[in-house]
Amino acid sequence: MGGQDQLFHVIHKVPQGHSPYVKAKHAQLVEKDPEAAIVLFWRAINAGDRVESALKDMAVVMKQLNRCEEAIEAIKSFRGRCSKQAQESLDNVLIDLYKKCGRADEQIELLKRKLRLIYQGEIFNGKRTKTARSHGKKFQVSVQQEISRLLGNLGWVYMQKSNYLTAEVVYRKAQMIDRDANKACNLGLCLIKQGRYDDARNVLDEILKRKVPGSEDIRARNRAAELLMEIRAFEPPSSEIAEILGLDDDFVNELEPLMNEWAPVRSKRLPIFEEISSFRDQLAC
Template sequence: MKEINKSSSKGTKKDDLYHVLHKVPYGDSPYVRAKHAQLVEKDPEAAIVLFWKAINSGDKVDSALKDMAVVMKQLERSEEAIEAISSFRGLCSRQSQESLDNVLIDLYKKCGKIDEQIELLKRKLKLIYQGKAFNGKLTKTARSHGKKFQVSIKQETSRLLGNLGWAYMQKMNYMMAEVVYRKAQMIDPDCNKACNLGLCLIRQARYEEAQVILEDVLKGKVAGSEYDKSRKRAQDLLTELRSVLPAPHFSDLLGLDDDFIKGLEHLINQWAPVRSKRLPIFEEISSFRDQLAC
């Protein structure tokens, strides 16, 4: 009996390890089989069919709809994924609506549906303003690359504003993009939004303002500027900016101010002999006229 218990215990641990490694849930339901097809067999088409079965049978509908949309996006079937979410999100719980909106925003980006993206982002920001986001809580648990972390309302607001600013950039509405980016940076600044704001100002030919913001990233004054990727982007934008700046005046190169230059010119005029301000051709005509008079 002890040997049987030991072997069953080993089998259980091995089974647990399998599920942990592949991040596959337990059981044999349509949703579990869909996740197995997606993560273990690497067969996205089969996974979509099984996700559909899970939705139709009421098996983990929240997760099945979200996961199916993500797989469809990977297969360049984003339009179909948008239609699926729009049609079946009514079957999902209230708690899942926020995460479905986030998937929908990514799908709108993928399809180039900028107006729809802007409308959805505004709606999500309005929910925050009304105190309805995060199901009334101040933080929520998010997941990225398999890791869980806490997100505050403040961080979420800044993130959504950053996405909204980029959507306005795609529509070349740089004035609105600037307003939104500046609001985002006031709430929760980071180097990615700083670079986007710099780009927005460059597109408006406001080079000096853009230069200050981008140099702050390189000087490490903005959160996240310690990452090489962020610094490289800021440097690339500064290079682009300098390529469109007008060539500096000679006096600018010397570091001389306007008052000093004017004073120097006045002094030179005092030292130099008085010269006629007429063009040389008129001087020649005048002397010829004097000879005729004689």
């Protein structure tokens, strides 16, 4: 019987025992009762039973039930009970919840904060890689990949705010660090939104010619082709392109002198930040 019980927990990915957290996971994963799971996760948090896991898991279930605002408040209220090591993953959950709620300004501030923490050596501890987890699987991520990923997310939020020039600057920074086809497509879209069709064609053509990492993905090439078709179909006369698009000057100014302004020089400073050079003057040419 003990062997069958252990197999059950392995199959359903449910921890063993009878604690509030275990009961909550059973309600979530076995009984498929999210409302009951939330109640039990609350009990686990109040009882001090695996608070970090209970808080993150409860937020995930709340998001599934479109109770994102509640999840945000729960994380803000109880993250103080969690360890320093858990704060980064809680930030990741918060970013996802802010996105779901359309709270762009909070997303931007949190993404900037995570970038500053990387520079200060708080996340990678001065190392070039760290272990990350996604969908239950562990993998190694480099500091370049993480910075580029965060900048890509930041660029997308600026896109949603119609701050296309700021988004362009952020995407170009991301591509300087770790190029990929998805961010290249988004950069192309930024340029289209600004009416800079020739620049957009150059970026998108590189994807179709497979000159950008990740452009072997058929989805990336299809998206690039669709954006190029959009340019051909809707390109207006150049005389109509006169609108000045939103620009978050404060953050652009932060990006440019990144090494000096985001944090004091520390022994854990990552060399990648020394490699980021300003290209804003090039955009003005």
